[in-house]
Amino acid sequence: MRRGKPNDPGRRARILQATLDVIRAGGMEAASYRGIAAHAGVPLGSMTYYFPTLEGLILSALDTTRSDLEPRYADPLREAQTRDDVVDVLVDATIGATSPTLDDIRLYAEIRHYGARNPKVADVLQAVEDDSLVTLHRVLPNSTALAINALLWGWWSHRLAHPDTALDELTVRQAFEALVNLPAPGHPFHEKEQNNA
């Protein structure tokens, strides 16, 4: 039973997209109803209509990033067979073709930052992180996965703090190699598995 005028069906989605754009460009503090409305080309009244509370809008928008991260980072990891493959994927995700742009890193940083204080955002962060950790954990022991996650975020953070200086690929690669080849707990001697084609 539909009533009223549904004259712009994609409006809700466009607002969500505009929200992410604004956060990417100006940070969470720039995410005001009015600013987002201007960016999306919708009147202020539409904002509060589709999203009665600003926090709700932001949470919804952040949540959509989960589906963005999955294919870019987790998918290639799922296909990695050897430890060397894993290193390749990680290097690529840090500075290569599948690596996020500075704007995307900024967005991810906003989530982490906000998540440190807002429990709702922390849940989103947890979900994003779980997606990648679970995938890493499929190939590597738990402790190694943690360290790699920490280092990956460290590299991304480095890129944020030094936007004009490119990271040296060999430096990044060797660091990941060192972590990936850590011995698993309970197996003091590291066995390199050789199940590639």
Added chain:
Amino acid sequence: MRRGKPNDPGRRARILQATLDVIRAGGMEAASYRGIAAHAGVPLGSMTYYFPTLEGLILSALDTTRSDLEPRYADPLREAQTRDDVVDVLVDATIGATSPTLDDIRLYAEIRHYGARNPKVADVLQAVEDDSLVTLHRVLPNSTALAINALLWGWWSHRLAHPDTALDELTVRQAFEALVNLPAPGHPFHEKEQNNA
């Protein structure tokens, strides 16, 4: 030639301290003239008198953190002789006695976060980071120092995102060991130096 009533000589310093407290507790967005004034127990007029602009106050406050970080992190590193010593210092700085509290990590995170968009804050960040990198660089090759810095920040970030879960010491230690023992560029074979007592 002194005039007027200098009835509270430490007032300026107390304002700076209160500023850091407020940022630690509520983030940069909580750092308002009025909030800080209330926390420091001074009237609003005093704030704008000692610090005519809010950004100036924040920058001054952040800058004082530089002298806090130096002795805690750089000093022990200066005294490290062997690579194992370096690992000890790093593990300690991550989760041990000399490691920052969650509040201090939060403060550092604010600096990094703000620094990604505000050039003035970026300068402060740069200075803080240089202090530690220069010290690391004294013992380790440049690329390794970069990786270690990234990982250290990654671990701190992890603590922020998981305040209730303690990091396993062995996990942290092995990760740092792996990085510290990376071969120097130009020296394909790694030589472990054994100059301990």
Added chain:
DNA sequence: AGCTAGTGCGTACACTTGTACGTAGCTTAG
């Protein structure tokens, strides 16, 4: 055609923010 329910949005309000500015009061020079 007329009635009704629900969609979409314009406007207004209460509040918080940084900052400018006027002024009170102490301290020294004359």
Added chain:
DNA sequence: CTAAGCTACGTACAAGTGTACGCACTAGCT
């Protein structure tokens, strides 16, 4: 003792914020 100058602060203002609320207008039912 008086005048002046500087310190310290109370107050006011303009700008920007989230959100509540009421009005138009469309679409389906009778």
